[in-house]
Amino acid sequence: MDNIDVESVLNVARYLNFAFAAEDMSFSASAISKRIMSVEKELGVMLFERNGRQKVALTQVGEEILPFFKRIKLEHDHIINYISSDKKRLTLNTACSYFIGAVGVEKAFMNYILDHPNIEAKIGIVDDAEIIRRMISGNIDLGITLVMGNIDKKKIFIDYPNDNFEVIEIQKKIPLIALSTKDSLAYAKEITYESLNDRKFVFMKHEYCGIDTERRIAVENACLKSGFKCNAIYVEDPTGKLALDMVENNKAVALLVAHPDYQSTKIKIRKISNCPYEITLVAYYLKERVSSELAEFIKYLCSVFRDNN
Numbered sequence: 001m002d003n004i005d006v007e008s009v010l011n012v013a014r015y016l017n018f019a020f021a022a023e024d025m026s027f028s029a030s031a032i033s034k035r036i037m038s039v040e041k042e043l044g045v046m047l048f049e050r051n052g053r054q055k056v057a058l059t060q061v062g063e064e065i066l067p068f069f070k071r072i073k074l075e076h077d078h079i080i081n082y083i084s085s086d087k088k089r090l091t092l093n094t095a096c097s098y099f100i101g102a103v104g105v106e107k108a109f110m111n112y113i114l115d116h117p118n119i120e121a122k123i124g125i126v127d128d129a130e131i132i133r134r135m136i137s138g139n140i141d142l143g144i145t146l147v148m149g150n151i152d153k154k155k156i157f158i159d160y161p162n163d164n165f166e167v168i169e170i171q172k173k174i175p176l177i178a179l180s181t182k183d184s185l186a187y188a189k190e191i192t193y194e195s196l197n198d199r200k201f202v203f204m205k206h207e208y209c210g211i212d213t214e215r216r217i218a219v220e221n222a223c224l225k226s227g228f229k230c231n232a233i234y235v236e237d238p239t240g241k242l243a244l245d246m247v248e249n250n251k252a253v254a255l256l257v258a259h260p261d262y263q264s265t266k267i268k269i270r271k272i273s274n275c276p277y278e279i280t281l282v283a284y285y286l287k288e289r290v291s292s293e294l295a296e297f298i299k300y301l302c303s304v305f306r307d308n309n
Contacts, residue, residue: 001042003076008035009069012048016056078117090293095124095131097145105144105281108304112297119293135286141294144301146173146257147280148214166287168298171305173257173279175272180250186268193226193272202233202243202252218277219255225276257281281305 004025011021012032022029040047047062058066096105109121124140131143151167177196179186185195203216216232223230233252235242246252248266256269257279283298 001039003073005035005039006069006072006076008032009039009047009066010073012036012056013058013062013066013069016058018056074114078114090119092119092121092142092294092297093124093140094121094142094144095126095134095140096143097126097128097131105301108301111304112300119297121297138289141289141291142283142285142298144170144281144283146215147282148218149278151280151282164286164288165284166290167282167284168302170281170283170302173281175275175277175279176256176269177272178244178247178254178256178267178269180247181266181268182250183253186270190273191270192274193222193276196223196253197226197228198231200231200233200252202235202246202254204235204243215255215279222276 007025008021008027011024012018015021015024018029018032018036022032025032036048043065045061045065046059047065048056049059050056094109106123109123113119113121124134126134128143128145131140131145134140135143151169153163153165153167177191183199185191185199188195201219220230220232233246235246243252243254244264244267247254248264283301285294285298
């Protein structure tokens with residue numbers, strides 16, 4: 001499959017007509033038809049239903065994988081644009097807290113790279129203390145983490161002069177909870193901490209970063225304020241998949257900061273009403289090393305996540 005094959009698929013999907021697609025690409029209709037059949041043979045699926053000599057319709061599979069063809073075309077265009085540009089390729093080195101994947105930061109990074117072919121954004125997943133160390137040593141430009149409660153520089157930069165750092169609030173996160181569809185509470189009109197009594201809470205334990213202590217303490221305090229003791233389970237689970245498997249099997253509930261990529265018909269994600277704590281997504285950097293590229297990147301992150309509130 002080559003780039004002309006990809007463009008052929010996209011054009012036929014656009015016009016739903018071989019003749020019109022062929023005219024747009026300056027090919028014959030038979031040449032386009034042969035390319036489509038070649039792609040379908042290579043993939044082992046039918047992308048289009050032939051409704052006549054020239055008219056076609058996307059199959060269900062065709063509709064499902066069409067976004068991948070669009071992405072291939074976009075990537076190809078970015079490569080061409082980058083090669084033909086005179087811009088110097090710049091690198092933004094970033095480190096995120098190990099549990100940050102759940103809030104969609106990595107996806108935002110990938111989209112930014114696609115839109116800015118002259119910039120490469122590298123991401124490291126480490127604990128908060130390591131982010132600070134790497135920033136001080138000059139190995140990264142930006143740190144991203146989640147903060148419980150108010151943004152307190154003294155709490156974030158415990159062992160370092162916090163006046164040297166700039167902290168940007170990217171997004172306030174609404175606390176969510178994952179429950180099994182077997183749990184009657186999943187269908188309640190409102191979920192509060194009071195209603196979570198007798199549930200087991202699963203927390204991720206990371207080999208290098210330890211337990212997500214700050215969030216665990218906030219949850220424990222919320223439970224105590226609601227009149228019961230938090231029944232916690234800890235699992236070695238940096239991806240969150242094991243925790244959600246436990247939820248799916250109705251063995252525990254899981255506190256989340258975003259809807260997970262892992263989808264299951266056996267799990268319901270609900271907001272927690274009147275939650276006694278806040279979670280904030282923040283970015284921070286050393287004031288002395290801020291660049292125009294870094295400032296633009298932070299502005300982009302803020303716009304993406306605030307639009308998703």
